[in-house]
Amino acid sequence: MGRTWGSCCELQQLWVDPTQRRKGIGASLVQAFEAHALARGCSTCDLETFSFQAPSLYRSLGYEVALALEGFAPGIVKYTMVRRSAGHSP
Numbered sequence: 233m234g235r236t237w238g239s240c241c242e243l244q245q246l247w248v249d250p251t252q253r254r255k256g257i258g259a260s261l262v263q264a265f266e267a268h269a270l271a272r273g274c275s276t277c278d279l280e281t282f283s284f285q286a287p288s289l290y291r292s293l294g295y296e297v298a299l300a301l302e303g304f305a306p307g308i309v310k311y312t313m314v315r316r317s318a319g320h321s322p
Contacts, residue, residue, distance in 0.1 A: 234265055241269035243279040246286075258289055266315075275317045283309040290315075 233245040243265055248258045266277055279295070281287050282304070287297075290313050299312040 234269070236269055236272050236274050239274050240276045240278065241265070241272070241274040243277060246279075258286065259293060262290070262293055266317075270317060276314060277316075278312060278314045281311050281313065283307070283311070287311050287313065 234241055234243045236242075243262065246258060246261055246265075248261070269277060277295075278298070279290065281290060293315065295313040295315040297311050298314045301310045301312075302308075304310060
């Protein structure tokens with residue numbers, strides 16, 4: 233689930249059944265979301281994920297950490313991650 237606003241899109245929720253993980257489903261869903269966002273004129277995608285969720289998946293898809301917020305449970309970090317499409321100027 234996500235939304236677009238202007239040239240930005242936000243991936244709000246992504247969940248894959250534990251028995252189906254590590255099969256490329258999550259990556260395919262993110263890429264499909266980005267394709268829809270690009271078709272709507274978006275050049276920047278952002279999302280939030282915790283350290284125990286899927287930051288490595290998003291890094292592998294080109295997302296970078298824009299903010300790391302600590303202070304939840306010990307050792308838990310909440311990341312805001314961003315990916316800009318090719319040709320985007322900050």
